[in-house]
Amino acid sequence: MGKKRIYELSKEMRVASKKILDTARSKGMDVKNHMSTLSDSDEKVIRNIFGKNTNHSKKPSERHHNNNSMNNNSNQHQQSNNHSNDHVNNNHNNGNHANNHVNNNHSNNNQKSNFNNNFKQGKKNKKKFNKRHNRHNRFAGMYTKNQRIRQNNKKNKAPERKERPLPETFVYNAGMNAQEIGKALHREPAEIVKKLFMLGIMVNQNVSLDKDTIELLAADYGIKAEEKEVVNVSDLDKFFEEEENNKEHQEDRAPVVTIMGHVDHGKTTLLDYLRNSHITAGEAGGITQAIGAYQLKKDGKTITFLDTPGHAAFTAMRARGADITDITILVVAADDGVMPQTIEAIDHAKAAKTPIIVAINKIDKPGANPNHVIEQLTGHGLVPEDWGGDTIFVEISAKMGTNVDELIDMILLESDVMELKANPDQNAAGSVIEARLDRGRGPVATLLVQQGTMHVGDPIVVGDTFGRVRTMMNEKGKNLDKATPSTPIEVTGLNDVPEAGDRFIVFDDEKTARAAGEERAKEAQMEERKKNNSVTLDNLFDSIKEGEKKEVDVIIKADVQGSVEALASSLQKIDVEGVKVNIVHSSVGAINESDVALAEASNAIILGFNVRATSQAREQADTDKVDIRLHQVIYDAIDEVESAMKGMLAPKYKEVVTGEVEVRQLYKASKVGTIAGGMVTSGYVRSDSKIRLIRDNVVVYNGELNSLKRFKDDTKEVKQGFECGLTIENYNDIKEGDVVEAYKMEQIPVK
Numbered sequence: 068m069g070k071k072r073i074y075e076l077s078k079e080m081r082v083a084s085k086k087i088l089d090t091a092r093s094k095g096m097d098v099k100n101h102m103s104t105l106s107d108s109d110e111k112v113i114r115n116i117f118g119k120n121t122n123h124s125k126k127p128s129e130r131h132h133n134n135n136s137m138n139n140n141s142n143q144h145q146q147s148n149n150h151s152n153d154h155v156n157n158n159h160n161n162g163n164h165a166n167n168h169v170n171n172n173h174s175n176n177n178q179k180s181n182f183n184n185n186f187k188q189g190k191k192n193k194k195k196f197n198k199r200h201n202r203h204n205r206f207a208g209m210y211t212k213n214q215r216i217r218q219n220n221k222k223n224k225a226p227e228r229k230e231r232p233l234p235e236t237f238v239y240n241a242g243m244n245a246q247e248i249g250k251a252l253h254r255e256p257a258e259i260v261k262k263l264f265m266l267g268i269m270v271n272q273n274v275s276l277d278k279d280t281i282e283l284l285a286a287d288y289g290i291k292a293e294e295k296e297v298v299n300v301s302d303l304d305k306f307f308e309e310e311e312n313n314k315e316h317q318e319d320r321a322p323v324v325t326i327m328g329h330v331d332h333g334k335t336t337l338l339d340y341l342r343n344s345h346i347t348a349g350e351a352g353g354i355t356q357a358i359g360a361y362q363l364k365k366d367g368k369t370i371t372f373l374d375t376p377g378h379a380a381f382t383a384m385r386a387r388g389a390d391i392t393d394i395t396i397l398v399v400a401a402d403d404g405v406m407p408q409t410i411e412a413i414d415h416a417k418a419a420k421t422p423i424i425v426a427i428n429k430i431d432k433p434g435a436n437p438n439h440v441i442e443q444l445t446g447h448g449l450v451p452e453d454w455g456g457d458t459i460f461v462e463i464s465a466k467m468g469t470n471v472d473e474l475i476d477m478i479l480l481e482s483d484v485m486e487l488k489a490n491p492d493q494n495a496a497g498s499v500i501e502a503r504l505d506r507g508r509g510p511v512a513t514l515l516v517q518q519g520t521m522h523v524g525d526p527i528v529v530g531d532t533f534g535r536v537r538t539m540m541n542e543k544g545k546n547l548d549k550a551t552p553s554t555p556i557e558v559t560g561l562n563d564v565p566e567a568g569d570r571f572i573v574f575d576d577e578k579t580a581r582a583a584g585e586e587r588a589k590e591a592q593m594e595e596r597k598k599n600n601s602v603t604l605d606n607l608f609d610s611i612k613e614g615e616k617k618e619v620d621v622i623i624k625a626d627v628q629g630s631v632e633a634l635a636s637s638l639q640k641i642d643v644e645g646v647k648v649n650i651v652h653s654s655v656g657a658i659n660e661s662d663v664a665l666a667e668a669s670n671a672i673i674l675g676f677n678v679r680a681t682s683q684a685r686e687q688a689d690t691d692k693v694d695i696r697l698h699q700v701i702y703d704a705i706d707e708v709e710s711a712m713k714g715m716l717a718p719k720y721k722e723v724v725t726g727e728v729e730v731r732q733l734y735k736a737s738k739v740g741t742i743a744g745g746m747v748t749s750g751y752v753r754s755d756s757k758i759r760l761i762r763d764n765v766v767v768y769n770g771e772l773n774s775l776k777r778f779k780d781d782t783k784e785v786k787q788g789f790e791c792g793l794t795i796e797n798y799n800d801i802k803e804g805d806v807v808e809a810y811k812m813e814q815i816p817v818k
């Protein structure tokens with residue numbers, strides 16, 4: 068008899084493990100927990116104490132019968148009789164099935180009731196006592212007669228192998244096969260297969276099993292089954308959302324503020340003033356790093372400013388899923404008023420649904436007219452409280468610092484109202500503000516922690532890259548060992564350079580982070596290949612049909628304000644099956660990168676009226692698959708959108724000449740008409756080519772080929788330098804010296 072573990076003894080003796088454990092300890096035995104083994108002598112001591120010392124030296128099979136006999140001695144006797152009866156029946160009555168059947172039934176009934184009695188009475192005992200024996204008894208109820216006999220024979224012959232106990236809970240993955248399950252349950256795969264067979268499931272060891280089957284199997288073993296949670300580690304958004312939606316331990320966090328506005332209205336001046344005027348004592352003198360973000364403190368409260376990213380960058384980040392800005396400061400120069408980029412900024416902020424605080428700047432200038440700015444902005448939905456609205460306006464001079472403190476107060480006020488909170492007690496999650504490759508330090512990324520606390524050494528996945536945070540510093544170049552929500556930090560330790568707007572998340576272990584990062588890189592590559600799911604006028608109807616779109620988002624750019632308004636109002640009148648046009652942004656001027664970025668972020672179509680797209684915008688639209696439509700007639704533009712909404716947009720084609728054939732000889736055939744023999748002098752001609760017949764530079768016929776041959780055989784294509792024979796569909800009047808120009812119709816890719 069090998070050494071017994073405490074919990075085995077506990078099961079056998081029906082005494083709590085803890086009791087045994089305590090007793091064992093009190094007797095000075097060297098035991099740690101219920102898994103600890105007892106020496107034979109210790110076991111004896113324990114058995115004596117708990118008064119059951121009879122069983123331990125017997126063989127399992129004997130114990131099994133003995134156990135039964137404790138419940139019912141005569142049953143045990145009866146049972147062995149039945150066993151021998153079975154043998155007899157099995158061995159000598161083979162030729163007489165009916166008889167056998169009767170006999171079987173008889174003894175079976177007998178035996179069944181005995182077994183059932185035993186089973187019921189001894190059930191508790193047995194279950195706790197030893198699963199192996201339990202199994203044999205359970206066979207009695209489950210197996211057919213013959214199977215049972217075989218089983219019993221086997222039992223008699225083969226000495227039992229020592230089996231490790233079943234786990235209390237079987238944690239499984241759907242799709243495991245018998246072999247894997249066997250391993251997990253410490254059982255032979257053959258046993259699993261057999262058990263499944265008994266449950267009516269015929270499989271070999273390598274067949275994947277579904278959840279239900281596995282659970283059934285576990286239930287049959289009498290153990291709990293728990294499906295292992297399969298986590299798609301590469302689904303960063305899911306992790307991010309989980310982390311972000313974690314509402315436990317919410318603590319106040321600093322607002323994240325972006326400054327936007329027209330060129331030269333003073334964004335940089337304001338940022339610089341803020342940065343320089345609010346350096347706290349002790350930090351002064353530190354070299355300020357250009358890390359794309361910084362924090363300032365006032366009255367114990369912190370604000371995080373993102374370096375003004377430009378509207379396109381702001382929206383590009385949003386397009387990548389990073390809504391990191393809480394509040395937008397709209398800077399408008401009091402001497403210049405609302406300008407195109409002011410409106411653009413308003414639209415970008417509105418699309419991002421961030422509250423806007425207006426900073427009317429340069430009030431120190433002689434030509435400053437803040438009231439005029441207010442009036443103009445009112446036309447764009449930004450109405451100050453004095454005028455009945457709810458937008459905060461602050462008149463400042465970024466250059467002089469006038470009212471900048473008041474602006475800060477307003478930001479803090481607004482953020483108080485917003486009740487910005489995050490949970491610092493979790494793995495960090497956030498977004499990339501900017502990233503670059505540093506010659507000495509490798510990939511360097513400025514991250515904004517949005518949830519949790521980041522630590523040096525944390526395994527991290529950032530966009531499609533991963534790594535371990537090697538160094539972490541703030542904008543003052545100070546090394547940090549942890550960073551809480553709303554803190555911008557510069558980190559190193561990534562294996563590659565992520566993109567601005569990418570999300571990051573800290574994982575518990577580096578292995579998972581690596582797996583997630585690598586998986587994401589792979590997915591990103593595949594995504595890049597099939598990236599073609601943005602809304603275009605051509606797929607608009609499909610999206611509407613599939614119920615994806617209830618609004619068609621449009622950006623309008625036109626040469627004059629009058630056209631912008633005319634187009635906008637006409638488009639807004641279109642209503643196709645309850646789907647309406649939503650103007651995301653409209654302004655005068657060429658289509659620029661910012662428009663494309665906004666279109667991408669809002670999944671909008673850009674309509675240009677009498678304007679062009681800048682070459683950068685065209686390139687970006689190509690990459691981002693943004694649909695730009697240019698028109699010279701307003702009616703065409705409206706018609707096109709309406710047709711697209713109705714799903715009537717006919718694809719556009721253009722002709723592409725593929726080659727020319729010079730006709731050198733003619734044959735007349737009564738059945739096929741005129742056969743032209745000639746030479747392909749350029750490009751190629753195909754049997755399905757469309758053709759123009761050209762005589763003395765004049766097109767005499769436009770149609771299709773009827774046949775194309777090389778020597779006597781039909782061919783699909785003949786290339787330059789080869790001779791061919793051809794006939795033209797419905798046309799026989801071909802002359803020597805004619806040129807057959809072959810062309811194809813190519814669908815114009817959407818621009």
Ligand SMILES: Nc1nc2c(ncn2[C@@H]2O[C@H](COP(=O)(O)OP(=O)(O)OP(=O)(O)O)[C@@H](O)[C@H]2O)c(=O)[nH]1
Pocket residue numbers: 328329330331332333334335336337428429430431432463464465466467
């Ligand atoms: N008088 C006066 N000049 C200002 C003020 N704010 C900014 N300026 C000046 O306006 C000019 C443009 O300011 P910037 O801060 O560079 O403007 P910006 O909006 O950052 O411009 P871009 O970076 O080109 O988009 C500079 O010459 C500033 O000195 C102000 O409050 N008063």
